[in-house]
Amino acid sequence: MAVVTYLEAIRQALWEEMEQDERVFMLGQDIGTYGGAFRVTSGFLERFGPERIIDTPISESAMVGCAIGASMMGLRPVVEMQFIDFIACSFNQMVNFAAPNHYRWGQSVPIVVRGPSGGNVHGSAFHSQNPEAFFHHAPGLKIVSPATPADARGLLKAAIRDPNPVLFCEHKYLYRRIKEELPAGDGLVPIGKARLAREGRHLSVITWGAMLHVALEAAGRLEADGIDLEVLDLRTIKPLDQEAILATVRKTSRVIVLTEEQLTGSVAGEVASRISEHAFPWLDGPVVRLCCPDTPVPFSPTLEEAYLPNVDKLVAKVRELASY
Amino acid sequence: MAVVTYLEAIRQALWEEMEQDERVFMLGQDIGTYGGAFRVTSGFLERFGPERIIDTPISESAMVGCAIGASMMGLRPVVEMQFIDFIACSFNQMVNFAAPNHYRWGQSVPIVVRGPSGGNVHGSAFHSQNPEAFFHHAPGLKIVSPATPADARGLLKAAIRDPNPVLFCEHKYLYRRIKEELPAGDGLVPIGKARLAREGRHLSVITWGAMLHVALEAAGRLEADGIDLEVLDLRTIKPLDQEAILATVRKTSRVIVLTEEQLTGSVAGEVASRISEHAFPWLDGPVVRLCCPDTPVPFSPTLEEAYLPNVDKLVAKVRELASY
Amino acid sequence: MAKLSSKSWGPLHPQTEQTDKLARTELPRERQLDLYRFMKLTRMVEGRLGNLYRQGKVVGGLYSSLGQEATSVGSAYALDPQDVVGPLIRNLGTMLVRGVQPREVMMQYMAKSDSPTGGKDANTHFGDISRGLVAPISMLGAVIPVMAGVALAGRKLGKDLVAMTYIGDGGTSTGDFHEGLNLAAVLNVPFVLVAEHNGWAYSTPTSKQMRIQNIATRAAAYGIPGETVDGNDVLAVYEATRRAVERARRGGGPSLIEAKTFRMKGHAEHDDAGYVPAEQFEVWKKKDPIERFERHLLGNGLATEEELRAITADIDSRLNAEVDFALASPMPPPERAFEGVYAEDAGTGNGKGGVV
């Protein structure tokens, strides 16, 4: 099988689910004729027609609301945010309508809201956000953030089939930079399961998304130092795979949570706090977070580089913690 | 001086700041003739007139946006959310307009957005929320959540005088239940400083808002067991008073973070993770969180009681951790 | 400093020309009596709820539609069985027309275990897709795009259904009102929005909510039909809604119906509405939708006083049983608080808060 990009994997997942399941349809801005700002839905309008590929007005709140209503009737809407940052405009629909609905009156809301997230493309404050941390406090939501093409495809399919509202964060830095062969068949990846991306003995890095690749590169570099990193890719942000998190900590006893989020209020904090509560006896050192500083995402490349975690910064942190 | 309620303390802070500073004005629903859903602004319209006490349409996003614009021109707007839950409708204005503005182009946005938060009044999912966790990931915001009348007054005054956007969460359960004498004068309480509400030797409880009173009651009860609780009231949620947090942990080496939030993505997680990163050598046991389960706030009293932390649950957790 | 002049755009609550005469209808006698029954039922259920409230049995606030029964009942009665509606807190009449049992609402208000949400949510906040009912959230306006989505799904599934929901004068100021109606219009989905213009949003008069007199004016902003009707004339509301529903079903897209009515109580039971000028209550008391409809029925020989009294007596005795049933339900078991956050399977609501 040919290697495909992360973006192509997402495209395939959407295409295949739409082929297999008549109930699946999409709402988004410029997803029809234009095929989406990032061309994820290129060719979809021609194949599936305007009743299933719906170009919407610039109304994120109504887009999500409309998806919620359609999902209650048994359909499987997928909403594209042109940039995931704009999901802020539909915060109320996401957090107060979709998320608690099943708990409140037993009606499931199987929607997927997906879109490009993340920085390192000089998109500045409103085209670079990682929204996971704004939504992980909303009971009833699921959040998925894949780091590889196979996971992107398998998790997006799982998200579309899931009976709950799923926020699906695609990292735009990876769209065309990461390639791999996809498994045959559906290649479904279960929501809620982390993946051990690298086995190692000395220290665990827990991460997801674009930062996975930073972790793996750092691991390679640290081999020379005789430090054997274990790397856990969370993949699902909510609900967290606490078992996998605790398992790696029990194994290595030293852990860094590496994420592309501003530090305060990060999902990394949630992960660290679960570790310190539930794996305390195994810890040989502090649970370290390597995140972004508490600033908006700055625009200029020199600033964004200072802002983002990278291989150098991770290697330094690992060395520090390894010698704790 | 007479003892006053938490609600009256808030009323006084607003009244005094409006008396002292012409630039202060209020926007809110039903704050004029009606004096606000909780009567916080009772009498304000008569005193300050309709140019300074502005009844708005039901438009939370526009209310916050309007405040942002007015603040840029040098005014000091205070926005009342009828219930703080409705701030979800202004999430974009809060997080993307107000919060990053100073970083982006150097223009300060001195607004206060305040309103009743919290549960235990059988308000169900949309009249019981604690919004802190949805906003602590927004660089540039400040978040304040007082637990006592004196702090409510002193912090609200500080919030109005602060050059940054401040989310001010009032706990509605405390409105008429908690009373004390207020200090003479302004009684300003600095934003960013926690308060040691009770000194103790054995175990620290870090908390805020209505849960402070749970912690203090539990402390009384635990005296009989010979357990001497230290209780830290955070008061400011963002920026966290990390020094005070670490100081109490260094002192007692055992800590429970007690908050009225759903566990996942809670501010409690941020606090716990800072402790486990920066006070690791001092810890004699896991950093424990006592929060709400990951569900919407349920309506029925029997359910809400099961949902909320309370003195019994805290006492049990303390006993468990004390014997770790 | 310039003065705000938000009061200068007309009367506090602009009224339609309301006479005692009701709108023309082709509805046969039996169906007109149905309308009467549902309005009466609504008012009497609310009466019972008021009693329960004063007895301290209601948990949280109690919301009344006193004086607005015609709007809920008349509009809901224009729907067909396959249609789906999202009633707001003041649309008890709508729910009753859709077949909701009074005990269900009573148990919701009393936070009982056997309530449709099993005690998880309050008051009229419950839904059941199998009965064509969607529960709103408290955030006003939010259900509008959701119902547009229901309408879209109906079309996609070939169900020939119309989706309907409500909004107050206050709720029209929300972003979701605009986004939802605009999206519905652009997608041309079968959707009807009934705006209940009752002059007040909590304590806020319409003059502080909008700079226009008629909410129906806003229909033009979306390129859809808008109509203002006498909201205290159940026949007018029925006929206007029926026209909109039929148009929607024919593929004509959404409509906005403004029903001018009046909230005869405070915002909720705790609110004495002291801010409402007494003369407004007086004016509107005379337009009570139930009394007007009684005069219509009697005056046109559609019913006798005895028949109407019999209807009332029948409702009354049936409500005794409803109240007893509701009171007998226990409070929910605490463990339920932890259940049902995630759905295990997709499916239309079982109306049990995931408890089943």
Place this chain on the structure above:
Amino acid sequence: MAKLSSKSWGPLHPQTEQTDKLARTELPRERQLDLYRFMKLTRMVEGRLGNLYRQGKVVGGLYSSLGQEATSVGSAYALDPQDVVGPLIRNLGTMLVRGVQPREVMMQYMAKSDSPTGGKDANTHFGDISRGLVAPISMLGAVIPVMAGVALAGRKLGKDLVAMTYIGDGGTSTGDFHEGLNLAAVLNVPFVLVAEHNGWAYSTPTSKQMRIQNIATRAAAYGIPGETVDGNDVLAVYEATRRAVERARRGGGPSLIEAKTFRMKGHAEHDDAGYVPAEQFEVWKKKDPIERFERHLLGNGLATEEELRAITADIDSRLNAEVDFALASPMPPPERAFEGVYAEDAGTGNGKGGVV
């Protein structure tokens, strides 16, 4: 399954009756030449930016107002010095009229240290209250209520100022458009909203954005004046804005002005606008606002060809210096990333991203 019929509500981009003849004005020759200068400057700055983009010097996307210069320039020129405006990304002309230097914008696009935001934010996303400029955020519509707040503050402070901002046809679908305009109307603040109806929102034609032909129709929903003008006639835009600004200053409240124009490029430089039917470009090419204004100036004896050429040459030579200055600015020092999240003191913007 029924078919979507969102294309059936009229032409893709409804046009006003545009002739070559421009609107009547009392503006003296010198001020008309000003308008010409600013339009020309706008186009030429964008030309330089295009060069920088092709040289790989621009960081991120480049947005153009080609063909829409009259809308930005004409509206901004109607403001007085104390007024405050919130330009969007396609309102470079507005910024230039307000006194922004081309180098500032160039440095923003190149993410340079000496840019107004010190490299923290991009393109036209900068503001400076002392120059009457508010920076928008990317989320469309959000700046509308913010400018309503600026207007409110102006009145409260007795500053006699008018606040103005813009919205695209696409942006009118946002909740904030509705909430902001409604609030401004109810508070009767001095506010002008210019809707640039250029037929497209990225690849989305107006027919999929709204079910109406004219955005000005929406003014009635807020009880404010609405007017549609030929957005490619700088005099028409100026005159309409001036009327709205004067009305606002007199206490008459907000206005909505719709300027019908056309986006002669793609959404941003990377977009070839392949989805725009070629004939639309042809039609609108003939209505180029600068060429039309040239014909007006020449035809009415307000300027000679030499004078116009001299203006162009003058701008051109001054832009050389601007480009050189901008290119010479270094990239910002990394430490700056960590500075300025919180304000230490309140105050109007220093336009330096908290760096100063």
